[in-house]
Amino acid sequence: MELHQVRYFLTLAQTLNFTRAAEACSVTQPALTRAIQRLEHELGGPLLLRERNLTQLTDLGRTVLPLLEQTYAAALAAKEQAAAFKRRDDAPLRIGLSASISAMLIAPVLRELETRINGIDLVVRHATTEALAHELLNGQLDAAVLVELEKLTERLNRWPLLIERYVVVCAPSHRFANLERVSIAALDGESVLGRADADGDLQQALDRLARAAGITPRLRHVGSGNDALWAMAAAAMGVVLSGAHQPLPAGLVAKPLAEPDASRAILLAAVAGRPHGPAVTAFLKLMRARDWAVP
Numbered sequence: 001m002e003l004h005q006v007r008y009f010l011t012l013a014q015t016l017n018f019t020r021a022a023e024a025c026s027v028t029q030p031a032l033t034r035a036i037q038r039l040e041h042e043l044g045g046p047l048l049l050r051e052r053n054l055t056q057l058t059d060l061g062r063t064v065l066p067l068l069e070q071t072y073a074a075a076l077a078a079k080e081q082a083a084a085f086k087r088r089d090d091a092p093l094r095i096g097l098s099a100s101i102s103a104m105l106i107a108p109v110l111r112e113l114e115t116r117i118n119g120i121d122l123v124v125r126h127a128t129t130e131a132l133a134h135e136l137l138n139g140q141l142d143a144a145v146l147v148e149l150e151k152l153t154e155r156l157n158r159w160p161l162l163i164e165r166y167v168v169v170c171a172p173s174h175r176f177a178n179l180e181r182v183s184i185a186a187l188d189g190e191s192v193l194g195r196a197d198a199d200g201d202l203q204q205a206l207d208r209l210a211r212a213a214g215i216t217p218r219l220r221h222v223g224s225g226n227d228a229l230w231a232m233a234a235a236a237m238g239v240v241l242s243g244a245h246q247p248l249p250a251g252l253v254a255k256p257l258a259e260p261d262a263s264r265a266i267l268l269a270a271v272a273g274r275p276h277g278p279a280v281t282a283f284l285k286l287m288r289a290r291d292w293a294v295p
Contacts, residue, residue, distance in 0.1 A: 005039040006072045008032050009047060013065055016055040092121040093279040096132035096144035100195075100202045101266065102226065104247045106145060109286045113279070120279050128200060136271050142280040143287075147201040148265035159268040162245070162292035166205060166262045167254040169233050169240040174253075176239060181258040188215035191238035196224040201264065206241050209262060 004025075012021045012032075022029040040047050047061035057065065093113075097103060103124050114120060125132075125141065132144040133153060145161070152158065168182045176182050187210070195203055210217055220238055223229035229240045234251045243264065248254055256262075268287045270276070276284070 001039065001042050002035075003072070003075055005035045006068050006075075008035050009039055009061075009068060010065075010072060012036065012048060012055070013057060013061070016057075018050075018055065092123065092142075092277075093283055094123045094125070094140070094142045095283070096125050096127060096135060096141040096146075098129050098132065098145065098147045098266075099126045099197050099200050100147065100243065100246075101126075101145055102246045105245055105266075106287070109283065109290060112286055113283055116282055117279055128197065133269070136269060142276065143268065143270045143284060145287075146267050146269050148267050152269075155272055156269045157272045159288050161266045161268055161287065161290075163263050164266055165244040166202075166209075166257045166264065167242055167244045168257065169230070169242050169248060169252055169254050171234055171236045172251070172253055173236055174239065176255050177253045179255055182255045183258045184209045184213045184262065185215055187217045187239070188213075189218055191220045192217040193229050193232050193238040193240045194219040194222045195229070196222055202241050202243075205262075205264065209257070209259060213259075 008021065008025055008027075011024050012018065015021045015024065018029055018032060022032040025032060027035075036047065043060065043064060045060045046058050047064070049056045049058050095106070097106075103126075110122070125135075127135070129146045129149055129152075132141065132146060133149075133156060135141045136144055137153065137155060146152075148158075168176055168187075170176045176186070192206070197203070206217065221232050223232060226242075226246070230249050230252060232238060233240050234249075242248075242254065243266075244254065244256060268284065270280075270284060
């Protein structure tokens with residue numbers, strides 16, 4: 001069944017006249033008749049009954065008419081939506097961020113994107129790097145800013161953005177606040193605030209660095225997000241491991257870890273070979289063009 005056949009039949013159902021229907025469809029009457037005959041063959045019976053100058057719908061024609069009207073309307077709507085998506089500037093943009101990366105990191109890019117694309121629809125989602133990679137491949141996300149993993153599927157294009165040092169966040173009254181750098185060994189027995197996502201990259205980094213230094217930080221208090229952790233750190237309940245580019249509220253200080261390998265690579269990722277709308281394309285270009293050495 002082809003769309004033009006359905007259109008011819010719907011026009012005939014309105015006019016009940018082959019000549020007027022052919023004119024309305026801008027085709028010859030023989031061409032319209034052949035198309036209706038092919039449609040009748042596919043549906044298994046006559047759709048119209050012609051008696052001299054009188055044309056009527058058959059019982060089969062009346063039965064399928066509302067269904068074909070719905071089919072035709074849905075097909076037109078799909079074509080219109082597809083065309084609108086290709087030409088519109090406000091195509092949805094769905095961005096994923098690794099759970100430990102603040103959305104403020106990409107705020108300058110979002111500001112520039114807002115000036116370039118009118119009425120952009122934006123969705124930002126935090127999740128683990130593994131979950132974000134899965135959602136990229138499944139089409140649930142358009143792009144993601146990730147913490148690099150040892151194993152990341154080759155189906156993703158990856159663009160390095162920055163190498164971010166790990167820092168220890170603490171209250172100004174904490175003994176670390178007077179140090180230029182903090183050795184991971186200084187965390188031995190220190191009260192370290194834990195994160196609810198025990199499998200997150202920051203917790204994994206803390207475990208890796210602690211094992212290498214042969215220490216066991218004392219994990220106390222757990223926060224499900226940065227706001228909770230910052231509040232506990234400000235209350236001098238412990239220190240928090242974070243990334244140097246993550247924004248801090250007033251009343252906290254951040255001291256870099258002294259170890260040379262106390263850092264993480266942050267990447268931009270998108271599925272290789274997948275076509276993108278205008279908003280996604282612009283976001284990827286702006287992210288790759290930005291000088292990430294500038295906070």
